[in-house]
Amino acid sequence: MKLRIVLALAAVTLTGCLPAYTLVPAQETHVAGKKLVVTPANEWNKLPHSPTQTEWDETWTLNGPLLDAVAFVGGLPDGKSLLRQKNKDDRQVPLFRADMSPQDLVSMMEASYRVRGITVFDVESVDPDDFLDGKGLRVRYRYAPNDGIYRRGVCVARVVDEKLYAIKLEGVASHYFDAALPEFDQMVASARLDR
Amino acid sequence: MPSSRRHFMLGAGGCAACMSGLARAHVLPTDLPPLIDVDYEPVDADERGMWQSMEQIEETIQASPQRLNAPDLQGYTGGIVERLMGRETPDLRIYLMRSALFNASMFPTGMMVVNTGLMARVRNEAQLAAVLGHETGHYYRKHSIERYRSLRHTTAAMAWVGAVANIGAGVYAVGPSGGRDWIYAAQGINTLVTMSVFQMSRSQEEEADAYGVSLMARSGYSPDAASQIWKQLIDERKASAKERDKRYRDRSASLLSTHPPTEDRMKNLADTAASLAARNHQDTTDGRAEWLAAVAPHRAMLLDEQIKLNDPGASLYLVESLAQDGWNGLLRYNEGEIYRLRGEAGDREKAANAYAAATALPDAPAEAWRAHGYAQLKAGNVEDGRNALSRYLAMNPDANDVGVVRYTLNQ
Numbered sequence: 115m116k117l118r119i120v121l122a123l124a125a126v127t128l129t130g131c132l133p134a135y136t137l138v139p140a141q142e143t144h145v146a147g148k149k150l151v152v153t154p155a156n157e158w159n160k161l162p163h164s165p166t167q168t169e170w171d172e173t174w175t176l177n178g179p180l181l182d183a184v185a186f187v188g189g190l191p192d193g194k195s196l197l198r199q200k201n202k203d204d205r206q207v208p209l210f211r212a213d214m215s216p217q218d219l220v221s222m223m224e225a226s227y228r229v230r231g232i233t234v235f236d237v238e239s240v241d242p243d244d245f246l247d248g249k250g251l252r253v254r255y256r257y258a259p260n261d262g263i264y265r266r267g268v269c270v271a272r273v274v275d276e277k278l279y280a281i282k283l284e285g286v287a288s289h290y291f292d293a294a295l296p297e298f299d300q301m302v303a304s305a306r307l308d309r
Numbered sequence: 310m311p312s313s314r315r316h317f318m319l320g321a322g323g324c325a326a327c328m329s330g331l332a333r334a335h336v337l338p339t340d341l342p343p344l345i346d347v348d349y350e351p352v353d354a355d356e357r358g359m360w361q362s363m364e365q366i367e368e369t370i371q372a373s374p375q376r377l378n379a380p381d382l383q384g385y386t387g388g389i390v391e392r393l394m395g396r397e398t399p400d401l402r403i404y405l406m407r408s409a410l411f412n413a414s415m416f417p418t419g420m421m422v423v424n425t426g427l428m429a430r431v432r433n434e435a436q437l438a439a440v441l442g443h444e445t446g447h448y449y450r451k452h453s454i455e456r457y458r459s460l461r462h463t464t465a466a467m468a469w470v471g472a473v474a475n476i477g478a479g480v481y482a483v484g485p486s487g488g489r490d491w492i493y494a495a496q497g498i499n500t501l502v503t504m505s506v507f508q509m510s511r512s513q514e515e516e517a518d519a520y521g522v523s524l525m526a527r528s529g530y531s532p533d534a535a536s537q538i539w540k541q542l543i544d545e546r547k548a549s550a551k552e553r554d555k556r557y558r559d560r561s562a563s564l565l566s567t568h569p570p571t572e573d574r575m576k577n578l579a580d581t582a583a584s585l586a587a588r589n590h591q592d593t594t595d596g597r598a599e600w601l602a603a604v605a606p607h608r609a610m611l612l613d614e615q616i617k618l619n620d621p622g623a624s625l626y627l628v629e630s631l632a633q634d635g636w637n638g639l640l641r642y643n644e645g646e647i648y649r650l651r652g653e654a655g656d657r658e659k660a661a662n663a664y665a666a667a668t669a670l671p672d673a674p675a676e677a678w679r680a681h682g683y684a685q686l687k688a689g690n691v692e693d694g695r696n697a698l699s700r701y702l703a704m705n706p707d708a709n710d711v712g713v714v715r716y717t718l719n720q
Contacts, residue, residue: 204549215687216717217680225619262373
């Protein structure tokens with residue numbers, strides 16, 4: 115009996131410690147801070163903040179982050195990094211600079227994968243795209259994490275008032291990426307800045 | 310998804326980065342005949358079980374997106390192993406894998422994994438032979454099997470067999486149906502080779518060193534190459550640490566370390582090479598020309614994998630080391646890339662200078678013109694920048710970023 119009580123208490127305690135997913139309703143929502151606003155067409159699940167994420171970063175998923183994920187960058191300032199990293203880390207994501215060229219922005223995004231040990235990463239295309247009432251970048255890519263299962267990704271980004279705003283979708287190349295792409299495009303189209 | 314820095318380096322069947330001192334161990338590079346025949350078969354049920362699990366891993370590696378599809382480099386590497394062994398080696402299967410880490414691994418079934426991070430760093434055929442010789446030593450001297458047998462009755466060994474079976478299945482069980490998502494998702498196949506059952510004993514590492522060096526001497530490779538490669542790696546890691554304003558630490562004493570090379574190991578291998586040279590009067594070669602020819606079609610990819618890690622100390626060391634054979638457009642371009650990614654004060658100018666130097670050379674890659682173009686635009690040299698970007702598009706009309714470069718040109 116005592117054992118059961120201890121186990122029950124442990125279960126309650128452990129459950130309480132676990133970071134929780136939260137439901138994102140299908141309505142206009144502030145993401146990754148107070149500036150970026152999107153309107154999802156469906157309900158999404160917001161992931162708990164991970165230790166590598168910055169305060170300008172937020173991630174959602176439909177079917178679990180291993181299958182699909184949408185991530186938002188809500189106004190990364192000049193001189194900050196896409197990932198939380200230490201000055202003494204051997205490998206580092208280049209710091210964001212407001213005057214980055216398209217090539218620099220793509221390199222910075224790619225480095226955020228490479229520094230985590232992903233060697234197979236291919237940029238498929240980089241094109242201009244409309245985002246937040248102006249011209250930004252649309253980067254399509256694919257990569258293979260160490261589980262050996264290809265992921266595809268697309269990231270739309272733009273620098274506004276010297277801050278980086280971005281939305282990216284990535285998912286398992288077979289099915290999940292393509293399934294979420296229309297909603298991603300809809301979110302990009304709906305995105306606005308709350309001034 | 311983060312990858313464990315420990316992966317190959319912690320040691321499948323004795324990783325290359327685990328070689329240890331030979332002179333100190335008094336394992337002489339003589340009288341080390343192979344203990345495994347070409348047609349070796351597992352001897353009992355346990356070993357057969359392990360073999361089956363390893364075959365699952367091998368199937369996974371065969372189909373892995375990380376596997377480098379380069380039949381030329383694959384054949385070249387196999388040729389070095391055959392030269393070392395003095396015969397054809399149908400019992401060994403070599404897989405080149407895309408990982409920027411310096412390492413190679415040997416599995417007990419005769420499967421050898423060689424990382425592109427190793428290919429990026431060796432400077433001649435003899436250095437590659439040094440690593441391959443060491444790895445074959447683990448196989449032909451039965452280290453993996455001995456290690457397995459010594460642990461077969463322990464919990465660790467059973468857990469290992471179970472883990473292999475699980476992960477072997479898990480890799481194919483994509484999605485929720487497999488019920489083991491956490492295994493492959495969190496760790497993946499590289500976890501397999503971090504299992505402690507694979508770690509070789511110090512004496513086995515010493516023997517593999519001796520075996521490898523003796524093969525090199527017998528095959529006419531300069532045995533000095535074995536110590537040279539470790540000296541390069543130590544120097545590279547010191548450069549990396551200095552760049553990040555920290556002290557170089559040899560973490561080989563730590564159980565969970567990535568087994569960086571030790572000064573001792575380098576010195577011991579140099580001592581052994583010297584003693585062999587004193588006894589062996591045949592001509593030796595470092596096979597530099599052969600290596601440069603073999604790696605040339607892949608050099609851009611190998612450098613790209615390293616430079617994009619943005620580990621500027623290590624990357625600059627590598628590029629400047631390779632430039633000892635002469636600067637070319639590819640190396641100058643990559644030098645610029647290192648500065649561009651580092652992004653410290655003054656790096657913008659250094660990158661621009663490197664790109665300008667690259668594009669002044671006849672073999673500059675198309676990407677050098679793109680980088681030069683954007684660098685010139687940033688510096689306010691609009692006409693030069695636009696001309697360079699136009700040159701990039703002319704050289705590479707199917708570039709993946711043609712859309713945005715055209716947009717830039719139309720502004």
